[in-house]
Amino acid sequence: MNKKIKLHQRQWYKLDNAAKIFPGQNTSSYSNVFRLSATLKEKVDPVLLEKALEAVMPRFPSFDVRMRNGVFWHYLEKNPNSVPPVMPDSANPCIRIKWKENKGYLIRVFYYEKRVSVEFYHVITDGFGASRFFMTLLAVYLRLKGADIPCGGMVLDINERPAISEQEDAYLKFVKSKAKAKRVEKFAYQAKGKRLPKHLTTVTTGYMPVDVIKTKAKEQGVTITEYIAGLLVWVMYNLQKQERFDRQKNIGVQIPVNVRQFFKTDTLRNFMLCYSFQIDPKMGEYTFPEILKQLSLYIRYINNEKTVQSMMNGNAAIEKNPIMRIIPSVLKDFGINMLYRVTGEKATSSLISNLGAMQAPPEMSEHIDKMSLVLARGMVNAARCGAVSYNGTLALSVTNIYESTRVQREIFTTLVKLGIPVKIESNRTAIMGGEG
Amino acid sequence: MSYCVNCGMELEKTCKACPLCDTPVINPRDKKTEEKPAYPEHLSIPDSVNKRYICFILSLIIFIPNIVVIILNTIFFSNPILKYIVGAFAVFWVWFLFPLLWKKPIPSVLVAIDALTLMVYLYLYRIGGDDNGWVLAIAIPIVVFLWGIVNLFLLWFRKKRSKPAISVAVLGAINIMTVVTEVSTSIFFLKKLELVVSFVMTACCVSLMIFFAVLAKSRRMKAWIQRKFFI
Numbered sequence: 001m002n003k004k005i006k007l008h009q010r011q012w013y014k015l016d017n018a019a020k021i022f023p024g025q026n027t028s029s030y031s032n033v034f035r036l037s038a039t040l041k042e043k044v045d046p047v048l049l050e051k052a053l054e055a056v057m058p059r060f061p062s063f064d065v066r067m068r069n070g071v072f073w074h075y076l077e078k079n080p081n082s083v084p085p086v087m088p089d090s091a092n093p094c095i096r097i098k099w100k101e102n103k104g105y106l107i108r109v110f111y112y113e114k115r116v117s118v119e120f121y122h123v124i125t126d127g128f129g130a131s132r133f134f135m136t137l138l139a140v141y142l143r144l145k146g147a148d149i150p151c152g153g154m155v156l157d158i159n160e161r162p163a164i165s166e167q168e169d170a171y172l173k174f175v176k177s178k179a180k181a182k183r184v185e186k187f188a189y190q191a192k193g194k195r196l197p198k199h200l201t202t203v204t205t206g207y208m209p210v211d212v213i214k215t216k217a218k219e220q221g222v223t224i225t226e227y228i229a230g231l232l233v234w235v236m237y238n239l240q241k242q243e244r245f246d247r248q249k250n251i252g253v254q255i256p257v258n259v260r261q262f263f264k265t266d267t268l269r270n271f272m273l274c275y276s277f278q279i280d281p282k283m284g285e286y287t288f289p290e291i292l293k294q295l296s297l298y299i300r301y302i303n304n305e306k307t308v309q310s311m312m313n314g315n316a317a318i319e320k321n322p323i324m325r326i327i328p329s330v331l332k333d334f335g336i337n338m339l340y341r342v343t344g345e346k347a348t349s350s351l352i353s354n355l356g357a358m359q360a361p362p363e364m365s366e367h368i369d370k371m372s373l374v375l376a377r378g379m380v381n382a383a384r385c386g387a388v389s390y391n392g393t394l395a396l397s398v399t400n401i402y403e404s405t406r407v408q409r410e411i412f413t414t415l416v417k418l419g420i421p422v423k424i425e426s427n428r429t430a431i432m433g434g435e436g
Numbered sequence: 437m438s439y440c441v442n443c444g445m446e447l448e449k450t451c452k453a454c455p456l457c458d459t460p461v462i463n464p465r466d467k468k469t470e471e472k473p474a475y476p477e478h479l480s481i482p483d484s485v486n487k488r489y490i491c492f493i494l495s496l497i498i499f500i501p502n503i504v505v506i507i508l509n510t511i512f513f514s515n516p517i518l519k520y521i522v523g524a525f526a527v528f529w530v531w532f533l534f535p536l537l538w539k540k541p542i543p544s545v546l547v548a549i550d551a552l553t554l555m556v557y558l559y560l561y562r563i564g565g566d567d568n569g570w571v572l573a574i575a576i577p578i579v580v581f582l583w584g585i586v587n588l589f590l591l592w593f594r595k596k597r598s599k600p601a602i603s604v605a606v607l608g609a610i611n612i613m614t615v616v617t618e619v620s621t622s623i624f625f626l627k628k629l630e631l632v633v634s635f636v637m638t639a640c641c642v643s644l645m646i647f648f649a650v651l652a653k654s655r656r657m658k659a660w661i662q663r664k665f666f667i
Contacts, residue, residue: 028485090480098482113472199481204455205474206445409443409456416444423446426455427475 005078011061012068013076017171017316018270019123023067023074024336025344029198031097033376034127034353034386036134037117039369044111045145050086052141053109057083059158060133062167062269063124066104073329076124079104086110089117091430094376094399095199097121107133114369116141122270127355127373128258129268132156135360142367153359165266171316174263180314181307185276185347188252189240191382193402196431201377204408204426205397207370210357210389212420220289222296225354228387228396229253230292231418233279235410236349236383237286248281252348255299259312262305273311275302276348345381354387365391372397382407403432438463448474491536498525498533519564523557543590551583573624574617581616585609600652604645611641 015023022032057064065076084105089112102108106121116138120130135154142149151157196202210224217227236251255275265271277298279286302308318324324332355373372395373386384399398408405428412422438447438461440454450473453460502522509518530553535541555576562571592605614637622630651657 088478089476090478091475092479092481095480095482101482112476198484200479202455203475405456412445412456413443421446423448424455425448425451425474428455429452429473430475430477430479 005080011078013062013065013167013269014169015074015076015123016169016270017175017312017319018126018272020073020319021336021340022121022123024333025340026096026333027337029096030379031095031376032122033094033097033119034122034130035093035117035119035374036130036355036371036388037115037374038134038138038371039115040138040142041114041367041369042145043114044116046086046088046111048144049109049111049116049141050083052137052144053083053086055140055158056133056137059136059156059160059162060268061162062129063107063133065106065124067099067106067123070329072325072327073332076106081105084109088112089115091427092200093117093203093374093427094119094201109137124270125268126258126270126272127256127353128260128271131355131358132268135358135364138368139360139364142364145367147363147367149364150361152361155361155364163266166268168265168267169269170260170263170265170267170271171312173265174309175312175316176309178313179306179310180317181310182314183276183311185252185278186250186280187343187346188278188349189236189249190346190349190380191236191239191402191407192380193382193404193406196401196403200431202400202405202408202426202428202431203374203397204400204405204412204424204428205372205374205395206412206415206422206424207393207395208415208420208422210392210394213394216418216420220292220296222292224389224394225255225352225387226292226296226299228354228385229255229277229352230288230295231411231414232350232352232383232385233277233291233295234286234288235407235414237279237281237291239407239410240281250278250280252276252278252350253295254348254351256351256353257303257308259308262308273308273315275299278347341379345379348381350381350383350385351375351378352385352387356389358388358390360390371395375399377401383411385411438466450474487536491533494533495529498529516564516566519560523560527553527557544587547583547586547590551579554579570624574620577620578613578617581613585612598652600648603648604652607641607645607648611638611645614638 025032061078062076064079066079068075068077081103084102084107086109089110097106106124108119110117110119118130118134118137120133125133132154136156136158139149139151139155140158149155213224213227217224220227220230222230232253233251236253240248240251253276255277256272257275258272260267260271263271275298277295279291279294302311327335353373353375358371360368368390370393371388371390373388374397375384375386377399378384378401380401382400382402386397386399388395396411398411400407412424415422437449438451439445440447440457440459440461442457442459443454445454445456447454447461449466449469449471451461502525505518506522509515531550534549535546558571558575558579561567589605589609597605615631615634618631618634619629622628651661
């Protein structure tokens with residue numbers, strides 16, 4: 001039916017400021033994808049899941065799109081197909097995205113036993129929008145299964161008309177071309193090893209009680225995100241010390257942050273920024289509490305409306321540059337790709353994206369066992385971590401592109417040593433062909 | 437529920453070994469579970485980019501304008517330079533696009549094809565009458581020598597070589613190529629053997645080669661250089 005929609009009637013969106021770099025970063029083995037998973041109490045019915053998807057898609061028009069190539073920029077256009085296919089899950093999550101696969105959709109829906117997973121290409125949304133879509137999809141699916149689930153929390157009403165404000169480009173709304181923050185980051189240490197074959201990554205998820213980690217974080221006067229980020233820095237710092245004594249490189253961690261806390265917007269599209277924190281081991285020996293203190297002070301220093309605004313202005317200035325605008329998109333993609341390969345992940349040793357608590361109506365909680373957030377592999381980073389808490393359990397997933405498990409082992413054993421009980425699951429056995 | 441005795445981690449019911457340290461899980465009290473593992477065994481490996489398709493598209497991009505220009509030239513212009521331009525495109529195709537047609541190209545065969553193509557292209561100048569003998573006297577011998585040296589390198593690189601050893605080999609190859617080029621050009625243009633650049637190059641290359649050869653052998657010197665010249 002949608003195929004009959006005339007070109008001028010098809011809804012289309014320009015890519016937002018954050019999304020503009022993602023198509024250029026795409027390679028034959030890497031895309032900026034993240035996955036939200038929920039393990040239900042019962043086995044998943046793929047037919048009902050597809051029906052739920054059909055009901056949910058019209059409520060999220062900015063997700064119902066396909067990528068198109070413009071002369072100067074890529075853009076998103078209403079997808080003429082009905083819904084993305086619901087597919088059986090595989091052992092290697094978050095593989096690269098191609099515009100023409102998956103009926104052109106930039107989200108992928110999977111099921112495996114009791115688990116529903118949705119993978120989002122970062123071009124269309126960030127963690128905030130993705131969590132709303134995912135929880136609404138789960139709620140509609142559970143309703144189709146017979147449960148009585150009201151709207152509320154992250155569950156949106158599918159009978160409501162999607163608001164224009166939900167599809168707005170919030171960067172465009174809040175960016176002012178005044179102060180621009182300059183970022184100077186040194187190349188950071190990378191825990192390297194033998195790479196896994198193309199398209200394969202190991203994902204190790206550790207489940208831990210939120211209240212225990214919260215107490216531990218409070219003891220140090222930091223938030224949970226800061227605690228995990230500090231832990232990653234501490235782990236990388238120790239790994240580098242084991243590897244080399246001379247010319248120690250900086251240890252860096254990147255933390256994507258939802259900036260809706262400063263700028264009021266309902267948008268379900270991207271509206272986030274990345275904070276980068278580094279320590280220089282050449283300055284001397286660090287302890288874990290010392291790293292946590294520095295990290296939390298740094299975050300408190302930059303986590304304010306003015307600094308965030310200046311960071312946004314800096315990012316937008318590149319996009320608004322007249323020379324940048326007239327460069328054909330093919331050349332822009334090539335340039336972004338080269339730049340990302342050379343410098344992209346090199347300024348950070350690890351990344352932690354904490355989605356926070358997934359809020360669902362109490363009626364929904366009894367049907368969902370656990371949730372997790374998995375990030376796509378990095379190009380060189382050995383630990384790209386996604387965290388999400390649900391029902392008193394925090395799930396920390398570590399994605400690693402190397403065969404060796406020393407990074408994830410160090411992360412989780414450090415947590416256990418700190419007194420936080422961890423239960424782990426991994427795809428390693430399937431990835432290593434039964435060896436792991 | 438089982439714990440890894442090595443890491444202290446609680447493990448998922450279906451784990452047969454700890455995913456972090458591979459320590460086997462042996463818990464006689466654990467009942468057999470019917471639960472499936474956290475991830476399926478199936479891997480999703482997308483199709484890789486078809487190199488032949490890329491070759492086909494790029495070939496079309498190169499061939500169509502060339503054919504049009506050849507037709508126009510035959511009918512209207514008869515410009516003698518055109519054959520060299522078209523020849524250069526053909527060489528480009530053989531060098532960069534032809535390897536895409538092979539699944540696993542054999543390096544020595546590829547080098548042989550590249551060298552022969554280049555020689556055929558250079559011979560075009562002789563056929564066209566636009567050379568005063570430089571093709572046979574200078575260009576072809578240089579290409580043959582280069583071909584030989586690349587083949588020697590390919591043979592030598594079958595084993596893993598150290599960085600100083602590679603430096604010695606590269607310097608040696610540069611030196612040989614400089615001498616061959618100067619010998620052929622001086623005989624052709626000056627009608628006598630007059631080697632100036634070759635002597636300077638040989639002096640520089642040989643001294644550097646000796647330095648790298650010693651460096652490859654002597655651990656002491658390596659350690660001394662690391663201490664004295666670190667930046």
